[in-house]
Amino acid sequence: MNPKLKRILRYIAIFMTIVWMIVIFRFSMDDGNSSHELSDSCVKLINHLIYQFTGKDLMMTIAPEHYSMIELFLRKCAHMSIYFVLAINIMIVLFTFNMKMILRMAIAVIASFGYALTDEFHQTFVAGRSGAFTDCLIDTSGAIFGVIAALILYCVLYTIMTKYQKKKGIVQSEYDQKIDLSNNKHIAK
Template sequence: MKKEKVLRDNSHRWLLLARFCLIVLILVWMYVIFRFSAQNGTNSHEASDHVVDLLQRIVYVMTGKDVSVILATGSYRMYIEFAVRKCAHMFIYFVLSINVMLLLFTYKRMPMLKRMFISLLVCFLYACTDEFHQRFSAGRGASFRDVLIDTSGAAFGLIAALIIFCVIFTIYTTHQQRKIAKYNASLQ
């Protein structure tokens, strides 16, 4: 009886530690998003330019084709930079939603749909506040379209978190079934 209580207390401590770490991770990631939003328009544009240049180099290394000539002659660079910026929006909220879902997975009695709704709501509300914050950065503006892009990145993060959860749950249940089978075999 005493051993069961000790095990229960230890697992509860680990659960609290995991929740604390996940909350800290979420807050750190929100701070990262906040810092990106605080960049002025020039710095944000330069960061996007660096990514586009990196993509050009990758294309050159992989294909031997220099796409910088094509990008310089048309407005292609502007379209690629736009896509890079929107993918960055999606990615940061993809990560945020996975972190929020991981935290919500620590609450065993919470239904999965409720977890998904809370995670998406947290990401949507933070995207709204993020866009509002961007209004105060020089050369930047707020856009509800960006909120929707952020939220769609969060939705993809939910899907990824569910896949991760299913894989971990399958591994865990398989391990438990093997332990039970081994225990039953030892009784015979």
């Protein structure tokens, strides 16, 4: 890859990673009521979608304790998903550096875990929120899935690019051979 293009990609990826970290920080700034309302609205949206497809209203059929379990499950999925995206962003930054893949993976997971720790610590200062180490572990598991997704995406793109370059190289070499042959004909005449 062109070094200048690689540098531009690196700056864009760093910018996107910082933006995503700010998004996570902003979610952590929500007080307990705002966070609960957001989770509740997600559950209501899912209920609405289920009602549209099945005609069944979950709010009427599930017990309140089950409703709170669904909300808790969604909150933990949200934790995983935001750190899933963070890890992918970090991996994109690390792909712009020449290093071993295992080192990239370790840096992405450790950086995500470190940010999860600081995020949970930050939440201890927000009204109605608390920090929990289990949330850090949930965040880190999302980051691990993000690293795996980034690796799969990298492998797919790498395979496509090498096939394209091979094809281009074969086409180019055939073109070069035709030029050489035509030059030889001109020399022979």
